[in-house]
Amino acid sequence: MPSIQVIEEEFVPYSVAKKILGEVISSGISSSVLQKTFEYLNSLEKCSAENAIKLMEEISSIIQKPEVKAMISSLCPETPDEVRAISILEGRNLTQEEVQKIIEAVKRYKNN
Template identity: 50%
Template sequence: MAGKILGEVVKSGQTSTILQRTYEYLNSVSKCSAEDASKIVEELDGLLSKEETKVMIASICPKTHEELRTLLTLEGKTYTTEELDRVLEIVRKYVKS
């Protein structure tokens, strides 16, 4: 999402070398677009309760149960393998190849 905001600044012409490089870096490391990250958050609404957790998952795009479990500690509950698979399935739908 930061990439989207910086992209708008860069396109407006009000930029510096640092902003340009930051924008390029964000584009090179991002795993999905800002729109796709928003879709991930929306789809996680029924599965997770905390907005912070949903946003972190959409930003980091975990690939394994272990990575996901680390992010889910904020939720304060234990998830089944099936629930973890469902979250990872949602993330995989939107991650860049």
């Protein structure tokens, strides 16, 4: 397996990571670890990579930390308690209105 050099690092939703891994595997670079990771991410995917990016953009006025936006776009919380459990990492309490806006955005972008 060729050596890999990290050029850039960013927080991405599961579906985006799955898409990237799929492209790597399709290019001919593969291993059992890459294949198992791809399959695992596939089992967790709750929205498409494109919708996950749109969701991150939509909630960026409420959520500032990239890692929290990526978690919300990966896990697609549907209840206020689920949103609050993730958003605690934001370092501030979200208002009920902000929580509701996130839930509504998730519902728009989540796979049905």
